[in-house]
Amino acid sequence: MNALVLACLGMTGAGWSAQAVAQTRPLASAPKGKTSGEYFKNVTTATLKPLTPSDFIGAMGVMTAAVGYDCSNCHPGAGTDKFDWVSDAIPQKVTARKMIDMVAAINKNFFGGAQQVTCWSCHHGLDLPTTSIALDKLYGEPLDEKRDLVLPQAGEPPASKIFDQYIEALGGAQKVAAVKSYIATGASRGYAGVGGSGAFQIYAQVPNSRGVWINFPEHPDRGTSAWTYNGNTGWISQPRAYIPIYELTGSDLVGARLDGVVGMPNQIRDAFATWRVGAEELINDREVYVVQGTAPGSGVLATLYFDKQSHLLVRFVRRTPSPVGRITIQQDFDNYKEVAGVKFPFKYSFLWLDGRFTAEINDLKVNVPIDPAKFGQPAAN
Numbered sequence: 001m002n003a004l005v006l007a008c009l010g011m012t013g014a015g016w017s018a019q020a021v022a023q024t025r026p027l028a029s030a031p032k033g034k035t036s037g038e039y040f041k042n043v044t045t046a047t048l049k050p051l052t053p054s055d056f057i058g059a060m061g062v063m064t065a066a067v068g069y070d071c072s073n074c075h076p077g078a079g080t081d082k083f084d085w086v087s088d089a090i091p092q093k094v095t096a097r098k099m100i101d102m103v104a105a106i107n108k109n110f111f112g113g114a115q116q117v118t119c120w121s122c123h124h125g126l127d128l129p130t131t132s133i134a135l136d137k138l139y140g141e142p143l144d145e146k147r148d149l150v151l152p153q154a155g156e157p158p159a160s161k162i163f164d165q166y167i168e169a170l171g172g173a174q175k176v177a178a179v180k181s182y183i184a185t186g187a188s189r190g191y192a193g194v195g196g197s198g199a200f201q202i203y204a205q206v207p208n209s210r211g212v213w214i215n216f217p218e219h220p221d222r223g224t225s226a227w228t229y230n231g232n233t234g235w236i237s238q239p240r241a242y243i244p245i246y247e248l249t250g251s252d253l254v255g256a257r258l259d260g261v262v263g264m265p266n267q268i269r270d271a272f273a274t275w276r277v278g279a280e281e282l283i284n285d286r287e288v289y290v291v292q293g294t295a296p297g298s299g300v301l302a303t304l305y306f307d308k309q310s311h312l313l314v315r316f317v318r319r320t321p322s323p324v325g326r327i328t329i330q331q332d333f334d335n336y337k338e339v340a341g342v343k344f345p346f347k348y349s350f351l352w353l354d355g356r357f358t359a360e361i362n363d364l365k366v367n368v369p370i371d372p373a374k375f376g377q378p379a380a381n
Contacts, residue, residue: 033249042086045097047104047323053243054236054252058320058327061353063096066119066325067127070354092127100324118325148301148319148326150278150292159275159291162306163268169311171342176266179342179366181205186346186361188214200359202348203374207231207267208260211374223381229256230375239381247377251320254300255329262304262316262331271302281305283314301326312336312343328353340366 036056037049048056064070071078074093075085088094099119106117122129170176181204188200196216203211209231215224223239234248234256248256261271269275272293281288288305295302298321305315313333319326329352333345346361 040085042088045100047100051322052249052252054246054248055250055320055322055327057242058353059322059324062322062325062327063100063119065353066123066125068123068125069127073127103324115321115325120325146281150276150290150303152276153279156277156280156289159277160269162277162289162291162311165311166268166306166313167265169343170265171338173266175341179206179264179266179340181368181370182339182344182364182366183368183370184344184361184364186359186363188357188359191356191358200361202263202361203370204260204263205370205375206264208257208264209375210256210260210263213374224378226378227256227259228375228378229253229260230372231257231260233376235377237378237381245378245380251298251300251327254295254298255318255320258295258300258302258318259331262313265313268304280308286314288314310336313345335360337364339364342366 034053035049036043036051036053039053040056043049043056048059051059060071064073069092074090074096075083076087076089077083078085103117103119107113107115111117124130167173167176182202184202184204186200188198190196196219198214198216201211201213203209203213209229211226211228213224213226216222224237225239226235226237228235228237229248234253235245236248236252237245258271261267272295275291275293278290278292281290283305287308289308290303290305292301292303294300300321301317301319303315303317303319304313305317306312307314315333316331317328319328321327330350332349332351333347334349335345335347336343337346338344344361344364346364348359348361350357350359
């Protein structure tokens with residue numbers, strides 16, 4: 001279970017004590033510009049060493065999800081008071097390094113450096129990949145896995161029309177453009193109720209400033225988690241995570257900007273110079289248009305799913321690169337309600353590689369002044 005899980009669930013994970021979590025903190029904040037090889041101890045794999053600390057943690061999530069592991073399968077005592085992140089005592093950790101090098105070599109030697117092979121390509125949630133197909137699977141339900149990259153599909157409407165329909169469904173271009181800011185408040189809950197309920201707030205302001213804040217009034221010792229972006233810089237505060245607070249750089253910063261753009265829908269169409277419209281899909285038995293853009297130079301993918309009937313945005317998936325596979329974060333939107341003539345989602349679902357939570361909005365105010373601090377560096381907990 002990685003830092004994102006601990007932060008979003010507002011808990012320390014099964015068996016983790018407050019003392020154990022406190023001991024994992026190497027510094028109050030991760031120094032900007034330090035690589036994982038400089039910041040963490042015993043990171044020796046060539047493709048992981050140059051990553052930012054946050055991208056490194058994301059890559060750990062990619063690997064654990066791919067092989068069906070958690071931290072304790074490679075790190076002695078993870079999940080208890082007696083842990084050792086640095087130790088190489090568990091053979092799986094040594095093997096993981098070899099596998100990372102193997103993936104890099106395959107992509108370099110056979111695909112010109114393009115990432116065509118990842119941990120997931122072979123493992124699919126198993127620590128040892130299977131080698132033969134089960135015949136009941138062969139004649140069972142068709143494979144429903146989708147490629148990361150959306151390919152243009154002939155016969156679909158252009159992205160510009162889908163965006164126009166979206167804005168019209170929200171209330172029309174004039175009313176949507178009139179929304180300069182909003183504050184949404186409600187309650188968050190971890191998957192299956194784990195972690196209890198938290199106080200949840202979203203702050204948004206044109207063109208793309210965004211802050212998501214969660215605290216637990218009944219358990220103030222959990223501190224406040226925050227994900228902020230002010231148009232130039234972004235921050236993540238996770239009081240019970242391995243890195244309690246750090247500034248976003250690289251792919252993380254691009255991802256934060258995209259979150260802000262999606263939060264102010266009038267800005268979405270300008271997020272990328274070009275968009276691809278892929279084959280239609282089904283989400284919860286609803287037909288959806290699939291629109292994808294790629295951030296130039298970063299490898300970040302943003303995929304948007306619009307309901308064909310309501311034309312509302314129902315899902316946003318962003319994928320950022322790592323040497324072992326893309327780091328995926330998904331947001332789902334539901335229960336749209338009208339406020340000041342514009343429809344806003346009143347239910348959010350946040351999913352990532354090893355955790356998820358939902359948030360129900362009970363109050364939303366538009367065009368209200370927002371303290372700039374809600375988009376800036378969070379105070380240390």
